[in-house]
Structures are given as structure tokens and as C-alpha cells.
Amino acid sequence: MELTVVTVPDCPNAPILEDRLVQAVAEIGMGAKASIMRRTVTDADQAVRWQMRGSPTLLVNGTDPFADPAVPPGLACRMYRDEDGHPQGAPSVAALRRVLAQALDRADDVAGQVSVKADALGRAGAGRVAPVxxxxxxxHQRVLRAFSETGAPPPAAVLAAVAAPHGASAEQVLAELHEADFLRLDAGGQIRAAYPFSAVATRHRVHIDDGPQVFAMCAIDALGMAAMLGRDVHITSTDPTDGRPVTAVVTPAGQANWEPETAVVFAGQQAACEPCTPTAASSPEAAAEVCCGYVNFFVxxxxxxAWAKAHPHVEGRLLDLRAAVDLGVAIFGPLLTAGPEPAP
Structure with missing residues (x-):
């Protein structure tokens, strides 16, 4: 569970919220399941981006559990009511315990939803953070950064320079990454995909704020890009049944809005393909082959x-907006923050 404390600089109530949050986390026994991050907001645009309705604001998996929809994001001080109705500068420990327990219950529900055969998206539970x-x-990280900066894989010479200090050629490293399904190569050894990015056009177009337009391998990949890059993304896709558009805007904090509001994600995979558990002697099923084409937005x-009924060879499950974003964040959020990229 990701807990983010969003504040203005030197907010006097931020330490109070953090202390109470640590206490609430400990009291419900979720210490190993929670990470607490801090985000400082200095202008109105950042307040909107991080949905800070006054300082301090708590985001639980990207959502403000104490939000009043009538109060817009802004830089003002924020007040909360305790159990007796008295104003305080931070939620009470009891209130925090309550919202964290609710979030844990929801996380269990989401885990039940996403532990479907589309788990190949996450390398059968092994995750997409490549070994050091x-x-x-x-x-791997240099490839991802190139897509985020230019919309395309990096030149061969760049990858050769990154691989050389490790006593390997770029071709050797790319082959290993392909074998373990961190990326996909074509018959000529060129990078065809580096999840969440596709080097060829797909139905999922993603515009990265202050960056290029890219293509995502699937709907979940598109939804995970903002958390991975720390930038807002604007997604344009289509319903496979009739081509009707589905759009979404996702922030790094996991806030998301999409049109139409009834839209969902179907996370599917070929019924005949069973994801394997990676071992030293075997590689995971390649998501590009068994599920990426079946993980789509629907209006x-x-x-x-109706689409699933017409495609009986595909198994999967519907995910609502929150569950789909949570899955994207869980899979792709850590890819560029999991340890520094060694300098060439």
C-alpha cells in the first residue's frame, strides 16, 4: 500500500499527520505492506496535479480518503474533524486506522481480481524489475528511458556503452532480457517492445507530459506509465468491439479520470496458455504473445x-478504473526507481 503525505513547505501539521499515520499503520499490523512517501507542493498547478485539497493531504494508493468533492485542490491549510467534531490539523489516529483498514480490504479484493491468467503481464508474479x-x-532501464524521451528504442551504440562495463555485449544482454520477457526482440534482433512501450503502433496511444507520444502494449501498460515516469499521461484507445474511443488521464500519484465514465478494462489471456513460474531453467510466458492483445479498454x-462471449478462447476478468490503475502501478511503478542505473 502506497501512502503519500502531500504538503506545502514547512507545514506545521505535516509531522503530526506522519506521526499519527505511523501509529495507525503499526496498530493495524500493516507495517510490511505500507510505504510512506512525502511530496512537497509549491504552486497551484502542483496542488491540482497531486490533488492536494489543503496541507497536509494523505493519499492512499493515489486517492484522498478524506476528500470533500466540494473543496478544490489548493495551497491552503487543511482542517479535519475528530470523532467529537473538533477541528484538528490532521486526521485522528482512529480515523486513519479506519481508512487504512478499508484500503486493505479493497487491496484484497483487487488482488483477487488481478490474480487472473493475465498475470503474465507481471511475469507470473516475478515482476518486471530486471536483475542487476x-x-x-x-x-533495461536505458531502453525504457529512451522510449520515454524519444518514443523509440536507443541506438545500438548507446546500449553497447551501457553493457560494456558489465563485460557483456548489448546483443547478449538484450537476448537475456528477451528470454526472461522483460522486452521482446524481432527476428532481426531489434527491440519490438519494452513493456510498457511498444515500438510498433497499437490501439493504445499515450502522450507523456513534456515528452513524446508513445504506444503501449496494452491497457494496463498504458495506465502504469505515469507512476513509472513520474509524469502525467494522456491515453487514447478504442473499444475492440466497435472502435468507440476511450480516453484517460493518469497522474504519477495514481489519480485517474477517463471518458466515458462507464469504461472498464478487460484483462484477458489465451485460455490454452498457462503462465509458468519462472525458474533458472525456464522463462515466463511472453505477455506479448499470450495476453497483451487481450487487455483492452471497453466503453x-x-x-x-459481449466481446468476451464472442472470444471463448480468451479467459479474463473485468477491472474497474481503480483496480486497473492499481495493477498498472504495481507492475510498472518500480521499473525506474529500483536502484540506480549504473553509469557506463
Whole structure:
């Protein structure tokens, strides 16, 4: 569970919220399941981006559990009411325990939803953070950064320079990353995909704020980009049944809005393909082959169900907006923050 304390500089109530949050986390026994981050907001645009309705604001998995929809984001001081109705500069420990317990219950529900066969998206539970050994993470992160900066893979010479300090060639490292399904190569050894990015056009177009337009491998990949890059993304996709548009705006904190509001994600995978658990002797099922084409946005649950009925060879489950974003963040959020990229 990701807990983010959003404040203005030197907010006197921020330490109070953090102390109470630590106490609430300990009292409900979720210490190992929670990470507390801090975000400082200095202008109105950042307040909107991080949905800070006054300082301090708590985001639980990107959502403000104490939000009053009538109060817009802004830089003002924020007041909360305790159990007796008295104003305080931070939620009470009891209130924090309550919202954290509710979030844990929801997380269990989401885990039940996303532990479907589309788990190949996350390498059958092994995750998409490449190992440090052999230059795998250095090369992998450089590929991801190139897509985020230019919309395309980096030149071969750049990857050669990154791989060289690790005693390997770029070709060797790319082959290992392909084998473990961190990225996909075409028959000529060129990078065809580096999840969440696709080097070829897909139905999922993503515009990165202050960056290029890119293509995502699937709907979940598109929704995970903002958390991975720390920038807002604007997604344009289409319903596979009739081409009707679905759009979404996602922030790094996991805030998301999409049109139409009835839209959902269907997370599917070929029924005949069973994801394997990666071992030293085996690689995971390649998500690009078994599920990416079946993880799409639909304008409504009815549309997704109709599509699933017409494609009996695909198994999957519907995800609402929050569950779909949570899955994208869980898979792709850590990719560029999991340890520094070794300098070439």
C-alpha cells in the first residue's frame, strides 16, 4: 500500500499527520505492506496535479480518503474533524486506522481480481524489475528511458556503452532480457517492445507530459506509465468491439479520470496458455504473445462481456478504473526507481 503525505513547505501539521499515520499503520499490523512517501507542493498547478485539497493531504494508493468533492485542490491549510467534531490539523489516529483498514480490504479484493491468467503481464508474479547482474537492469532501464524521451528504442551504440562495463555485449544482454520477457526482440534482433512501450503502433496511444507520444502494449501498460515516469499521461484507445474511443488521464500519484465514465478494462489471456513460474531453467510466458492483445479498454461492462462471449478462447476478468490503475502501478511503478542505473 502506497501512502503519500502531500504538503506545502514547512507545514506545521505535516509531522503530526506522519506521526499519527505511523501509529495507525503499526496498530493495524500493516507495517510490511505500507510505504510512506512525502511530496512537497509549491504552486497551484502542483496542488491540482497531486490533488492536494489543503496541507497536509494523505493519499492512499493515489486517492484522498478524506476528500470533500466540494473543496478544490489548493495551497491552503487543511482542517479535519475528530470523532467529537473538533477541528484538528490532521486526521485522528482512529480515523486513519479506519481508512487504512478499508484500503486493505479493497487491496484484497483487487488482488483477487488481478490474480487472473493475465498475470503474465507481471511475469507470473516475478515482476518486471530486471536483475542487476550482468548489466540487465542497466540496459533495461536505458531502453525504457529512451522510449520515454524519444518514443523509440536507443541506438545500438548507446546500449553497447551501457553493457560494456558489465563485460557483456548489448546483443547478449538484450537476448537475456528477451528470454526472461522483460522486452521482446524481432527476428532481426531489434527491440519490438519494452513493456510498457511498444515500438510498433497499437490501439493504445499515450502522450507523456513534456515528452513524446508513445504506444503501449496494452491497457494496463498504458495506465502504469505515469507512476513509472513520474509524469502525467494522456491515453487514447478504442473499444475492440466497435472502435468507440476511450480516453484517460493518469497522474504519477495514481489519480485517474477517463471518458466515458462507464469504461472498464478487460484483462484477458489465451485460455490454452498457462503462465509458468519462472525458474533458472525456464522463462515466463511472453505477455506479448499470450495476453497483451487481450487487455483492452471497453466503453462499458456490457461491451466487454459481449466481446468476451464472442472470444471463448480468451479467459479474463473485468477491472474497474481503480483496480486497473492499481495493477498498472504495481507492475510498472518500480521499473525506474529500483536502484540506480549504473553509469557506463
Amino acid at each position: 547482474q550482468g548489466g540487465l537492469r542497466a540496459v 462499458s461492462s456490457a461491451s466487454a462481456q
